[in-house]
Amino acid sequence: MPRLLFIPRVSVPFLAALLLAGCGVREMPSGIFDPYETANRETHAFNVALSGVLAGAAGGDSALPEPVLKVAANFAGNLGLPNKIFNSLLQGRVEPAVMNTLRLLVNTTFGVGGLFDAAGTSFGLPEHYTDFGETLYVWGVGEGAYIELPIIGPSTERDAFGRVIDVFIDPLGAVLTVHQHNKVRLIRLTGNTAGNLRYAGSVTAILNESADSYAQARLIYLQNRRFALGATSDEDVFDPYAQ
């Protein structure tokens, strides 16, 4: 096509677009499988109410200071690394397993037992996130239906199952007593919540203003999760101009 400079000349594609506009509208495929929507929406209402309470406790006037939340999130993140390393190995991905192992070593030593993210800030070793849900994806298990879990939030059947398995396969369980491991689980849960609180504000704004926060949360989770898993392809990209 010739270069169009500043003057919006009436071109062939322009006419074609006009004709198309007249003929109808290409609809975007939703890519959403949500047979449990009614139940999910009830859970969503519960989660929203719960988040309001949490926000009041942690984000109100007596808000926990940002550094406290950050340290809590760091500590919890460090304790979660052995499980991520194990999952990377289950997926046959050696590089992220090695990177996370280095990260674990650096943060446990220089990061004072994981309180500080020395690996991320000084060694260029950010966390490589993974979980058993991803392992299942790598093994070829389908996504299943969308589910909103109580407290946890958006998920899919595959990811929810993965979460359950992650509790049992955590390598820390092999070296700690049951009592110690339960403490670790509590720390991870608390720390991860602290981490979420740090970032919740911006996501909240989008959802707060939305006419349907359930549907927005569902879309954001599914699109972002598929992207993170590498489960999207050029074929899935919507082209409103295509015939």
Next chain:
Amino acid sequence: MKMYLTPMPNSRLTRRSFGGALAGAMALAILPRAAAALDDASARALIDRAVGEVHEIINSGRSEARMLTDFEGIFTRYADVTTIARTTLGAAARQATAAQMSAYTRAFGIYLSHKYGRRFREFIGARIEVTGSRPLKSFYEVRSVAYLQGEAPFELLWYVSSASGRDLFFNIVIEGVDLLNSERIEMGAMLDRRRGDLDAMIADLRARG
């Protein structure tokens, strides 16, 4: 709803803030008028200029109302608002009259630019670097990296098409989440609230703008 926690643990996006990212992206959205000649260098130059232009608005010290009007102008000139609006309305666009479509498109454009324009404080100091572009389906995908203050950089994709007769962007994708889909759901929900009454929905949309 005061706060909603959405744990997406594998997502760098949630850790970056979807809102801030999208706001920055939308506000910095200035794309070349000559996409036929779009390449890495020209796209980079144009977006750099765009960043400067948006910063000018942000740092102008003008009233917020005035800034929102300025953002509106950016959308009108650089986004294919007609296509974005029509796509977000979905099947309802088929039954709409020409007058309804025109009213909807205008209301939608204002809603969209104001929605993201209002969040300008989050992208003060933002920087976007174009890293490349490639043809995709009938359009171009321009890749860029966004640096927001105090956040780790993240990838931002711009879909640019010349199908409207001008080179305009029609979608922005951040870590897999795209504007077109998000607004399609939003508009669908607003229409459902009015039980499919498009005129009532347009009035609601105007109220949000």
